[in-house]
Amino acid sequence: xxxxxxxxxxxxxxxxxxxxxxxxxxxxxxxxxxxxxxxxxxxxxxxxxxxxxxxxxxxxxxxxxxxxxxxxxxxxxxxxxxxxxxxxxxxxxxxxxxxxxxxxxxxxxxxxxxxxxxxxxxxxxxxxxxxxxxxxxxxxxxxxxxxxxxxxxxxxxxxxxxxxxxxxxxxxxxxxxxxxxxxxxxxxxxxxxxxxxxxxxxxxxxxxxxxxxxxxxxxxxxxxxxxxxxxxxxxxxxxxxxxxxxxxxxxxxxxxxxxxxxxxxxxxxxxxxxxxxxxxxxxxxxxxxxxxxxxxxxxxxxxxxxxxxxxxxxxxxxxxxxxxxxxxxxxxxxxxxxxxxx
Amino acid sequence: xxxxxxxxxxxxxxxxxxxxxxxxxxxxxxxxxxxxxxxxxxxxxxxxxxxxxxxxxxxxxxxxxxxxxxxxxxxxxxxxxxxxxxxxxxxxxxxxxxxxxxxxxxxxxxxxxxxxxxxxxxxxxxxxxxxxxxxxxxxxxxxxxxxxxxxxxxxxxxxxxxxxxxxxxxxxxxxxxxxxxxxxxxxxxxxxxxxxxxxxxxxxxxxxxxxxxxxxxxxxxxxxxxxxxxxxxxxxxxxxxxxxxxxxxxxxxxxxxxxxxxxxxxxxxxxxxxxxxxxxxxxxxxxxxxxxxxxxxxxxxxxxxxxxxxxxxxxxxxxxxxxxxxxxxxxxxxxx
Numbered sequence: 001x002x003x004x005x006x007x008x009x010x011x012x013x014x015x016x017x018x019x020x021x022x023x024x025x026x027x028x029x030x031x032x033x034x035x036x037x038x039x040x041x042x043x044x045x046x047x048x049x050x051x052x053x054x055x056x057x058x059x060x061x062x063x064x065x066x067x068x069x070x071x072x073x074x075x076x077x078x079x080x081x082x083x084x085x086x087x088x089x090x091x092x093x094x095x096x097x098x099x100x101x102x103x104x105x106x107x108x109x110x111x112x113x114x115x116x117x118x119x120x121x122x123x124x125x126x127x128x129x130x131x132x133x134x135x136x137x138x139x140x141x142x143x144x145x146x147x148x149x150x151x152x153x154x155x156x157x158x159x160x161x162x163x164x165x166x167x168x169x170x171x172x173x174x175x176x177x178x179x180x181x182x183x184x185x186x187x188x189x190x191x192x193x194x195x196x197x198x199x200x201x202x203x204x205x206x207x208x209x210x211x212x213x214x215x216x217x218x219x220x221x222x223x224x225x226x227x228x229x230x231x232x233x234x235x236x237x238x239x240x241x242x243x244x245x246x247x248x249x250x251x252x253x254x255x256x257x258x259x260x261x262x263x264x265x266x267x268x269x270x271x272x273x274x275x276x277x278x279x280x281x282x283x284x285x286x287x288x289x290x291x292x293x294x295x296x297x298x299x300x301x302x303x304x305x306x307x308x309x310x311x312x313x314x315x316x317x318x319x320x321x322x323x324x325x326x327x328x329x330x331x332x333x334x335x336x337x338x339x340x341x342x
Numbered sequence: 343x344x345x346x347x348x349x350x351x352x353x354x355x356x357x358x359x360x361x362x363x364x365x366x367x368x369x370x371x372x373x374x375x376x377x378x379x380x381x382x383x384x385x386x387x388x389x390x391x392x393x394x395x396x397x398x399x400x401x402x403x404x405x406x407x408x409x410x411x412x413x414x415x416x417x418x419x420x421x422x423x424x425x426x427x428x429x430x431x432x433x434x435x436x437x438x439x440x441x442x443x444x445x446x447x448x449x450x451x452x453x454x455x456x457x458x459x460x461x462x463x464x465x466x467x468x469x470x471x472x473x474x475x476x477x478x479x480x481x482x483x484x485x486x487x488x489x490x491x492x493x494x495x496x497x498x499x500x501x502x503x504x505x506x507x508x509x510x511x512x513x514x515x516x517x518x519x520x521x522x523x524x525x526x527x528x529x530x531x532x533x534x535x536x537x538x539x540x541x542x543x544x545x546x547x548x549x550x551x552x553x554x555x556x557x558x559x560x561x562x563x564x565x566x567x568x569x570x571x572x573x574x575x576x577x578x579x580x581x582x583x584x585x586x587x588x589x590x591x592x593x594x595x596x597x598x599x600x601x602x603x604x605x606x607x608x609x610x611x612x613x614x615x616x617x618x619x620x621x622x623x624x625x626x627x628x629x630x631x632x633x634x635x636x637x638x639x640x641x642x643x644x645x646x647x648x649x650x651x652x653x654x655x656x657x658x659x660x661x662x663x664x665x666x667x668x669x670x671x672x673x674x675x676x677x678x
Contacts, residue, residue: 002598005357012396026525027525027527027529029525029527029528029529031521032460032461032521032528032530032656033457033459033460033461033462033465033521034461034465034520034523035464045418084460084653084655084656084657084658085655086655087482088645090654091574092653092654092655092658093463093651093653093654093655094459094462094654095461095462095654095655095657097461097462097464097465098462098463098464098654110462110464110465111421111422111424111425111464112394113425120553127625131560142393143394143445145393145395145423146394146395146396147392147395147398148524164669173371173372173393173394174371174372175372175374175375176371176372176374176375176391176393178393180391181391181392181393182393213355237608239523240523241522241523242523243375243519243523246523246524258378261379262379262382264379265357265379265380265382265383266382266383268383269385270362271360271361271383271385272360272383272385272387272388273385273655276384276385276386276387277382277383277384277385279385279386280378280381280383280384280385280386280389284374284375284378285376287375288417291462296382303425306370309556325630342549
C-alpha cells in the first residue's frame with residue numbers, strides 16, 4: 001500500500017508555513033532567545049508521525065515544533081507557548097525547546113541525546129502497560145556521539161523495546177561538521193548493538209513513510225527497535241540567526257566582523273609556527289566555504305518542493321490544497337494577533 | 343589600559359597565557375568557530391573542536407591535566423554539565439585527596455551561565471552553588487572584563503580544577519550566538535559596566551578567593567556575584583536617593599569563599615542581603631549566612647535569589663531572576 005501523498009504533503013506544508021511564520025515572529029523580536037526550526041526535515045517527521053496511533057509516545061529534541069503539529073496538537077497552543085503566553089501549551093513556562101503534551105505522550109528536551117533515554121522509558125511503559133504501542137525518538141546526527149543515546153540503543157536492543165530511533169542527519173552539530181568529529185559509520189555502529197539500521201532519503205516523504213512503516217510494524221509486534229537514518233538539510237541551519245548562514249546572506253556586513261580580529265590574531269607574535277597557523281585558518285575557511293556551497297539553495301533538498309513537483313500532475317487539486325493550508329495557518333496567526341491588537 | 347568586551351577579555355588573557363605556556367590547550371563544542379581567533383594563532387593542535395560527547399571530553403580534560411597538560415575544556419552552557427558531572431565531582435575534585443596530595447588535575451572548565459534573555463529553564467541556570475558544594479572544586483564568577491581576564495590567568499596557574507563561569511548577559515559573543523542572533527529587535531537588560539570595560543595592557547592573575555568592595559555602604563552590605571553585582575549597584579543608587587547607604591561586595595570567587603571580607607563588611611553594617619541568581623535553597627545565600635553566624639556576628643539577614651525553575655516567558659523570567667526592585671524592597675524591609 002503506497003502512502004497518501006496528498007495528506008503527507010498537507011502535513012508538511014502546514015508545518016512549513018507555520019514555521020515560516022514563527023521565523024517572522026522571531027525576527028520581529030516577539031521571541032527573545034534561540035529558535036530552532038524544523039524546516040527541511042518535514043518529510044522525516046511527516047512520514048513517521050502520520051503513522052502513529054493513540055498511545056504511541058514521542059521523545060523530541062530542541063527542534064520539536066513540526067512533530068507536535070503533525071501529531072495533532074493545536075497550533076494556536078503551540079504558538080502561544082512560543083510567545084510565552086500564559087494560555088500556551090505549557091503555560092509559557094517551557095518554550096520552544098521544552099514542549100510537552102501529557103495527553104499525547106510527547107516530551108522535548110534541549111539536551112542533545114536526551115531523546116534516547118526518554119524514548120526508552122516511554123517504550124518500557126508501552127511494552128508493559130500498552131502492548132502494541134511504540135515510542136519514537138527524534139534526534140540529530142550530532143546526538144549519535146552522545147553517550148546516553150548509545151547506552152539507550154543498547155538497552156532497547158537487549159530489552160527488545162518498541163522504539164523507532166530516528167536520526168535526522170544534516171551533517172552538522174551546531175557549527176561543527178559531523179564528519180570531522182565522528183568515527184566510523186553510524187549504521188554499522190548501530191548494527192553492532194544488534195539494531196537493524198535503514199538508510200533513507202529524508203527529503204523523500206514516500207521513502208521515509210515506506211521504511212518507517214516496516215520499522216513501526218516490527219516494533220508493534222514485539223520485535224524490538226529499528227534505527228532509521230534519514231539525510232536532510234536544515235534550511236535555516238542550526239537555528240535562526242545562524243552565524244554561517246548570516247555570513248552567506250549578508251557577507252558585507254558579517255565578513256568584516258569576523259575577518260578583522262581573525263587576521264590580527266593570525267599575525268600576532270607568540271604562538272604556533274606559521275604552518276600550524278595556516279592549518280587553523282584552513283579549518284575556519286573550510287567551514288565558511290562549505291556554507292557557501294549552500295545545499296539549501298538546491299531544490300532537491302527541499303522535501304516540500306519535491307512533493308509539490310510530483311503532485312503537479314493534478315494542478316487544480318494542488319492549488320486548492322495549497323490555498324486551504326495557507327488559509328489554516330493564516331487563521332491561526334489571526335486568532336492570536338488580532339486578539340492581541342484588539 | 344584598553345577597553346574590551348567581557349569574552350574578548352577572557353580570550354585575550356587566554357592568548358597571553360597560551361603564548362607563554364605551551365601546555366595550555368583548548369577543546370570543546372564548537373570551539374573551532376567560537377575560538378577561531380585563537381585557532382589561527384595557536385593552530386589546530388592546541389585549539390580543538392569536539393563532538394557533543396561531554397562525558398568523554400571533560401573526563402579526558404581531567405586526566406590530560408593529571409598527565410601534564412593544562413586543558414581549558416569548554417562546555418556549551420553550565421546546564422549541560424548535568425550530562426557529565428561525574429568527571430568533575432568524582433574525579434577532578436578527588437584526585438588530590440585520593441593520591442595523598444601527590445597528584446592533582448589542573449583543568450579549567452569554561453562555561454557560559456545565567457539567564458535574562460529568554461532561553462528557558464534548561465539553558466539559563468547559574469548552578470555555581472551546586473558546583474561549589476563539592477570540596478576540591480574552585481568556582482569563579484567574574485562580573486567585569488578586567489576580573490574575567492585576571493581570574494582566567496589565575497585559573498590557568500592553579501594546580502587544581504577550576505570552573506570558570508561566564509554570564510551570558512555579560513558575554514557579547516554568547517549573547518549574540520544564543521540570544522539575539524544579531525537581531526536589532528530584541529533588548530536585554532545588559533549591565534554596561536560588566537559587558538565592557540577597561541583592562542590592563544598586560545594581564546596579571548587576580549588572586550582567587552578575594553572579594554572586592556564595589557561600593558562602600560553604612561547601613562547594609564549586599565553580597566553578590568556576576569550580573570547580580572550590577573543589579574545590586576543599580577539598587578544601591580536608587581536606595582541612596584532614599585537616604586539608605588548600601589555597600590556592594592563582589593565575591594568574584596564562590597569557592598573558596600572570602601569569609602574575611604564578608605564578615606568584616608557585615609560586622610560594620612549589621613545587615614546582610616545576599617543577591618544570588620542561583621537557586622535559593624541549599625546554596626550560596628544560605629552558606630553566607632552560616633559563615634557570618636559562625637563568626638559570632640550579630641546581624642539581620644535577607645536574600646534575593648531564584649526560587650523556582652526559570653520560566654520561559656520573558657515577563658515571568660524577569661520577576662524570577664533577582665532584579666533591582668526586589669533588591670530595593672528587601673533592603674527597605676531589612677532597615678525597618
